[in-house]
Amino acid sequence: MTHSRFHRGFSLTELLVIIGVLAVAGLVVSRLFTSSMRVIDGVPKSHRQLVLFDQMTRAMERDVWGAAAIEIRAGTVVLTQPGGGVIEWMFGQEVTRAAAGAAPQRFNIPNLRPSLDGPALVLTSDAGARTFQSQLMLMEGMQ
Amino acid sequence: MNDRCATLRRGFVLWTAIMFVGIAGAAIVALAGLSSFEARRTGLHATDAQLRQALIAAAYDATVHLDDEKLVWAMPLPPSLRELGIAVESRIASIDGDDAAVHIEARMNRRRAEQTITLHRAGDRWRLASAALNEIAD
Numbered sequence: 355m356t357h358s359r360f361h362r363g364f365s366l367t368e369l370l371v372i373i374g375v376l377a378v379a380g381l382v383v384s385r386l387f388t389s390s391m392r393v394i395d396g397v398p399k400s401h402r403q404l405v406l407f408d409q410m411t412r413a414m415e416r417d418v419w420g421a422a423a424i425e426i427r428a429g430t431v432v433l434t435q436p437g438g439g440v441i442e443w444m445f446g447q448e449v450t451r452a453a454a455g456a457a458p459q460r461f462n463i464p465n466l467r468p469s470l471d472g473p474a475l476v477l478t479s480d481a482g483a484r485t486f487q488s489q490l491m492l493m494e495g496m497q
Numbered sequence: 498m499n500d501r502c503a504t505l506r507r508g509f510v511l512w513t514a515i516m517f518v519g520i521a522g523a524a525i526v527a528l529a530g531l532s533s534f535e536a537r538r539t540g541l542h543a544t545d546a547q548l549r550q551a552l553i554a555a556a557y558d559a560t561v562h563l564d565d566e567k568l569v570w571a572m573p574l575p576p577s578l579r580e581l582g583i584a585v586e587s588r589i590a591s592i593d594g595d596d597a598a599v600h601i602e603a604r605m606n607r608r609r610a611e612q613t614i615t616l617h618r619a620g621d622r623w624r625l626a627s628a629a630l631n632e633i634a635d
Contacts, residue, residue, distance in 0.1 A: 383517060390524035397527040401534060408538070412632070419612070419630040436627040489553055489612070489628040496557060 403463075410449055410461040411477075411484060417441045417451075418475050418486040431468045431475060436490065443468070541608070545633050547583060548610035551603035552630070555585045556614050559599045560623040563589070563616060582606040597623065607635050 364372075418424065421433040421441075431443040441453040445466050451459040467478045473491030477484045551572075558572045572585040583605045590598040595618040603610045611631040616623040 386521060387517065390520045393524040394520070394527055397531045400531060404534070404538065416630045420628045487549070487553070489556060489614075489630075490625055492553060493556060493560075493625040 406461055407463055410463060411486075413451060413459065414443065414475075414477075415486055417443070417453075419489050421488045422490050424470060424473075424475055424488060424491070426468055426470060429468070544605050544608045545610065547578075547581070548603045548605055548608060548633060551578075551583055551585050551605075552601055552610055552612050555587055555601045555603065556599075556612070556625060556628065558585075559587050559601065559614065560616060560625065562587075563592075563597055563599070563623050594618075596626075609634060 423434040449461040610633040
């Protein structure tokens with residue numbers, strides 16, 4: 355009796371249950387592993403992208419703030435400064451800022467769409483929209 | 498021999514489990530860091546938007562109060578904005594006949610935004626001629 359209890363083999367049902375449990379556990383563990391690796395890989399990229407986006411928006415904010423006129427010509431935003439100088443922002447697979455006397459600045463941010471809203475420039479992406487106001491044009495409307 | 502095999506198997510399972518917990522922990526730490534960064538960034542964006550609005554209001558205020566013979570003045574704010582810790586100070590940087598330059602500083606708690614505007618007198622009014630926004634910083 356004792357011999358048969360401790361030295362018998364596994365029944366087919368027991369084996370199937372164990373195999374099923376191991377399969378489910380393996381599936382869960384592999385999904386957890388791939389998700390974790392994706393997060394560990396993606397977080398620094400997202401962080402870099404946010405920092406780059408903030409650098410671009412700070413530069414654009416300063417340019418639009420002092421602009422006397424804003425025009426959009428075929429995906430290029432033309433900001434005319436009070437002294438007559440022009441700053442161009444080109445939007446495509448990347449964003450490029452070009453101003454006379456300064457080296458072009460490139461930001462690897464795709465799919466931004468510029469539009470005008472009165473004295474403001476609106477940049478729209480799949481994630482949302484950001485508005486940049488021209489202090490000069492706004493005051494022109496108030497005075 | 499059997500005991501040794503059992504010990505080795507337990508060790509393998511233990512180290513595998515520790516490795517998986519470590520990887521999941523690293524992912525959680527990375528996500529928490531990004532969430533915290535985004536929360537701070539969202540808070541700063543809200544503050545910066547308030548500061549920009551204060552600068553715009555102060556520029557208009559400067560066109561009205563430039564002839565008050567004060568070199569430095571604080572823009573009056575409603576109590577709701579004062580409670581948020583906002584303060585705006587304008588200072589005449591230079592004035593030469595019909596042209597003037599005013600430096601405006603807006604503060605909200607520890608965050609600060611500055612701009613320098615130039616104004617030109619047109620008849621009995623001052624008109625904004627240019628505006629240069631400086632870096633918004635702590």
